[in-house]
Amino acid sequence: MNWLGWLHDFFTDPAHRSGPDSVLNRLLEHLAFSAEALALAALIALPLGLLIGYWGRGMFLVTALTGVARALPTLGLVTLTVLLAGVGDAAVLVPLTALAVPPLLVAAAEGVRGTDPDTRDAARGIGLTHxxxxxxxxxxxxxxxxxxxxxxxxxxxxxxxxxxAYVGQGGLGRYVIDGLATRNFATTAGGALLVVLLAVAVQLLFSLLIRYASPRGARTGLVDDPAGSPALLKESV
Incomplete structure (x- = not known):
């Protein structure tokens, strides 16, 4: 059976329309895990990144922490967390938070450090505190x-x-893991497609936010990508 047939079987399955295994329920679980991890990562990374970027000291720390965090294996962290804290939300949130910290830390530090020095001096000159x-x-x-x-x-x-899903939690990964375990490739294909679509939707949403957060004169230009490569904002003024 081809991909289209698998996807048809997945989305027409009554079990995926309502109940605990419904697409909506799994989507909400996936979003909850992701939002919690992003919130925790922001609490860790943003204060540190803003201070480092403002004072211009400690960029070596950003580089070191980013390199270490990116080198950590996600499944290894999941396994270690399960051994230390047992099966639960922590087994998911710890590795996801560790994954989200590096780009937020780099973005905060580089974004603040890149502020026009003359503008900062002018702000200090009119009496603003640090x-x-x-x-x-x-x-x-x-x-x-x-x-x-x-x-x-x-x-x-x-x-x-x-x-x-590896540690018995919910989310869209439940479809992927359960489908592979039972050789139900329709479920695996449907779950994989939903993850891809969700990631693309979030990418587009943040791209729109970046567009409207950028000054009008800078909407055609480069915005530093925290991952290390420039992302071109293809906007017309």
């Missing part, structure tokens, strides 16, 4: 870069949140 300069001048200027960091982190987390 915290006021950071949050009233630097953070708004860094918003497109921060959103680019959230875009990278969100897509990575959504694509990786399928590991929740």
């Amino acid at each position: 915290p006021q300069t950071l949050f009233q001048v630097c953070v708004p200027a860094a918003l497109p870069t921060l959103l680019a960091g959230f875009r990278t982190a969100a897509v990575q987390v959504i694509a990786t949140a399928t590991v929740a």
